[in-house]
Amino acid sequence: VLAIDIGGTKIAAAAVRADGRILRRSTVPTPADQPADVVAGAVLRAVADVAETGTGRDGGRSAFAAVGIGSAGPLDLASGTVSPLNIPGWRGFPLVETLRAAVPGVPVELAGDGQCMALGEYRHGRPGVRGLLGMVISTGVGGGVVLDGRVQTGPTGSAGHIGHLTVDPGGPLCPCGGRGCVEIHASGPSMVRWAVDQGWRPESGATPDGAGLAAAARAGDTIAQAAFARGAQALAASIVCAAALMELDEVVLGGGVVNGAADLLLDRIRAGVAAIAGMAFIRRVRIRPSSLGSDAGLLGAAALGAAALGVAALGRGGSGYDGSGRGSTAP
Numbered sequence: 001v002l003a004i005d006i007g008g009t010k011i012a013a014a015a016v017r018a019d020g021r022i023l024r025r026s027t028v029p030t031p032a033d034q035p036a037d038v039v040a041g042a043v044l045r046a047v048a049d050v051a052e053t054g055t056g057r058d059g060g061r062s063a064f065a066a067v068g069i070g071s072a073g074p075l076d077l078a079s080g081t082v083s084p085l086n087i088p089g090w091r092g093f094p095l096v097e098t099l100r101a102a103v104p105g106v107p108v109e110l111a112g113d114g115q116c117m118a119l120g121e122y123r124h125g126r127p128g129v130r131g132l133l134g135m136v137i138s139t140g141v142g143g144g145v146v147l148d149g150r151v152q153t154g155p156t157g158s159a160g161h162i163g164h165l166t167v168d169p170g171g172p173l174c175p176c177g178g179r180g181c182v183e184i185h186a187s188g189p190s191m192v193r194w195a196v197d198q199g200w201r202p203e204s205g206a207t208p209d210g211a212g213l214a215a216a217a218r219a220g221d222t223i224a225q226a227a228f229a230r231g232a233q234a235l236a237a238s239i240v241c242a243a244a245l246m247e248l249d250e251v252v253l254g255g256g257v258v259n260g261a262a263d264l265l266l267d268r269i270r271a272g273v274a275a276i277a278g279m280a281f282i283r284r285v286r287i288r289p290s291s292l293g294s295d296a297g298l299l300g301a302a303a304l305g306a307a308a309l310g311v312a313a314l315g316r317g318g319s320g321y322d323g324s325g326r327g328s329t330a331p
């Protein structure tokens with residue numbers, strides 16, 4: 001399967017075998033401020049990198065049996081188009097059509113980047129999990145939900161927007177237009193902005209950023225610690241809401257903020273959930289950091305492509321798996 005993961009800073013492509021092993025990969029920077037065709041060219045360059053060097057019988061693109069794509073959103077699954085907020089040149093960009101032309105004759109599947117992260121963690125995670133929420137905490141807060149082996153895309157590809165659950169109805173406005181969202185409390189820039197508003201300043205006139213905030217919190221700065229506590233509380237509230245709604249087994253946390261500040265967040269989130277949650281089925285939800293790191297999205301995209309073939313062998317899973325959440329196209 002040709003797996004593609006498109007974000008605002010990098011575009012990754014990989015040739016992934018049926019057992020989920022990555023045979024070859026390529027990562028290129030996203031020319032995010034460039035016109036649509038330049039961004040598309042970067043995607044096709046990454047694809048060419050992994051296609052040209054022996055992934056199958058003829059070593060070429062025809063070796064791919066399917067294509068799976070995870071992209072930053074918003075998406076429109078019906079038309080196969082994407083309009084990533086952080087790639088302004090792509091508005092209604094025909095991503096599926098572009099890949100159909102590049103890799104003709106095979107299924108091309110598209111889902112959101114957070115949805116693919118969740119699917120990757122599900123497919124390569126522990127057995128017995130039926131409900132999994134993946135959360136990507138970085139410059140924003142994204143996510144995706146897998147229930148009983150199916151990634152929930154929703155009609156347009158917008159399901160699983162955990163970052164825009166309202167956790168404080170009287171809270172600050174979010175750039176999305178909503179109020180009191182998780183993201184406005186818990187994204188990296190949101191935590192930094194809040195700490196600066198409370199009077200925190202990084203050492204020696206450095207630009208305020210997440211790494212500086214984390215260092216300050218570790219050094220005992222009470223405002224910095226409060227910023228992480230506030231972010232963790234918002235994340236905990238959203239996890240409790242999601243667990244109550246969908247009877248989740250597991251919540252997997254990834255993204256730059258978690259990678260850089262797991263020591264400041266994980267225990268606070270777990271404690272927050274324990275303090276908020278009531279019913280036993282909510283309290284039992286497991287919260288863990290991502291085990292796949294930045295590969296989760298790629299491996300999820302691979303699983304998405306494989307599902308279009310009716311292949312259940314990518315990672316764990318039984319027969320009848322359909323990661324697309326839609327009808328199986330298996331022969």
Ligand SMILES: [Zn+2]
Nearest residue numbers: 164174176181
């Ligand atoms: Zn929002």
